[in-house]
Amino acid sequence: MSFSMRLSEQAEVAGSVAVNLEWARRPQYGRYLDEFVPGQVFVHPRGFTFDRAAMLDFARVFMQCNPLYLNLEYAKAHGFPDLPASPQMVFNVVLSLGVHNDSEKAIANLGYYNVQFLRPVYSGDTLRGYTQVVDRKARGEDKPGIVLIRTLGVNQHNQVVLQYERKIMVDWRGDRLPTTPAPTTPVEFPWVEHPVVDLPINAGNYPSQLTGPNTYFEDFALGDLIVHANGRTITDEHMALTYLVGNTHPLHFDRVYSTGLSGKMSGEPIVYGGLVFAWLEGLASRDVSENALWELGFTEGYHTQPAVSGDTVAAMSRVIATEVLPNTDAAGIVTFQFIGVKNISAAAALETYGADLFIKENDKQKLSKEKLSSKIFEIERRLLIKRHPA
Structure with missing residues (x-):
């Protein structure tokens, strides 16, 4: 099916439409503590297609010295069909894909657990992210609680490339605006219980002097x-790099937001x-x-x-x-x-x-x-x- 429409002259109409402040929408993302339900699965928005230029830029900006992520001929000599993305880039992208649903309201990221890289990501691969809520621990309604989640990234072939667990500290919602509703359609969560790493590695025949x-x-x-x-x-470069990998938490790039917080987290973007x-x-x-x-x-x-x-x-x-x-x-x-x-x-x-x-x-x-x-x-x-x- 195709769509075709003749464009008419665009006239200004804003002045003829009355402003009604009661109709203002204030979309909210992430989740408060009471909005996490154990067993719930989130399908994260957008997805992320890797391309070689961005992969090389990431490896260089973050001072990577392994030629596997910098040198195409080296990667091929070691059995890889193409230049693989740095695992750090894959980790950052998959985690960032989940912020929209998981942790955009989080006070703190408490820790990473059982992070496993199952297969390489190459230029042209597109990753999607999923998160399952494992546990929610409350410490009283006047204190933030802790949520344990599992997140994974899958490629366009529905193969898991990365999976890990993470703990986040989150406040109760209280009288604040509710966040975007959770999906009601059941979603499969393809966590790999007994993962096997399958790498296309051979002995390689390439100058060893590069390392x-x-x-x-x-x-x-x-x-x-x-x-x-x-x-x-x-430097302030970190703010642009945060959005480059898709992280949407305002604490990292919104100075108005970060300085408006109370306590230890108040100040410059973290x-x-x-x-x-x-x-x-x-x-x-x-x-x-x-x-x-x-x-x-x-x-x-x-x-x-x-x-x-x-x-x-x-x-x-x-x-x-x-x-x-x-x-x-x-x-x-x-x-x-x-x-x-x-x-x-x-x-x-x-x-x-x-x-x-x-x-x-x-x-x-x-x-x-x-x-x-x-x-x-x-x-x-x-x-x-x-x-x-x-």
């Missing part, structure tokens, strides 16, 4: 602590945490992940302090496990504890705080230790890393 000589699987031993040399100062994570990971990439073949996932990740424009972030990585794979001699798995700090170099942070940097901030109270104001991020990550070339 450093000491970032292969054999170069990491249990207990190694890598202090990443460079920091990264974040940098979207996914971007902070991406910059920290990029700062570490030439030291730990430039020879990675795949980001397997993240466990127990927390933004322990917010960042704003003008803050400088830095990172360090600690090897907490290595695993030899029985079915391949091409790669092994290395698990890192990954720490981010702000407004202090990683080296100075290590000298100042020592081993306390590697204690979870949520555990500090029971250990009679103070939380660290300079520490902004903590997570564990598992990487599939190439072995040294023969």
Whole structure:
């Protein structure tokens, strides 16, 4: 079916239509605590088509050093049919797709859990997002509560590319305007209970000099602590980048909104945490992940302090496990504890705080230790890393 219509001259009519303030609409997005129902499934709007230019821009802006996300011929030599998107970009996009329904009313993002990357995303792939409400914990109607959700991203073939759990802190609605109604039509939620990572990897035949000589699987031993040399100062660029990945929470780009809040969150727009994570990971990439073949996932990740424009972030990585794979001699798995700090170099942070940097901030109270104001991020990550070339 096609549509055709002759356009008439467009006349101004606003002056002839009376203004009726009672007809004003005020659409609201996200959810308040009492609007989350366990078992509910949200289909997130819009979707996101990846293209090579945006993928390369993201990898460069966030200082990615793994040639897998920068060099098409390198990716092909390692068995990938095309340049794969950086996992950080996939993570940011899928999380951002869900903000419209999940967390646009959230006070805080409390943590990431069981993040798993199941398959690559290539230029031309289109991702859609789904979220299922798992649990809702109230602490009294005068206090915000906590919602546990599961979110996943699927490609145009209905294959899950990423899935994870997240906790968000949300206020009760009270006398505020209700948000957009939840869908009433049942929706399937294709969470993968026993995921299998299927990668098109071969041994590769490409110059090994494009990466450093000491970032292969054999170069990491249990207990190694890598202090990443460079920091990264974040500017107001973060506001444009937030919307570039599709995040719609006004806390990250609306100064009128952010300064109108009360309490600790009032002030300049807060940098979207996914971007902070991406910059920290990029700062570490030439030291730990430039020879990675795949980001397997993240466990127990927390933004322990917010960042704003003008803050400088830095990172360090600690090897907490290595695993030899029985079915391949091409790669092994290395698990890192990954720490981010702000407004202090990683080296100075290590000298100042020592081993306390590697204690979870949520555990500090029971250990009679103070939380660290300079520490902004903590997570564990598992990487599939190439072995040294023969």
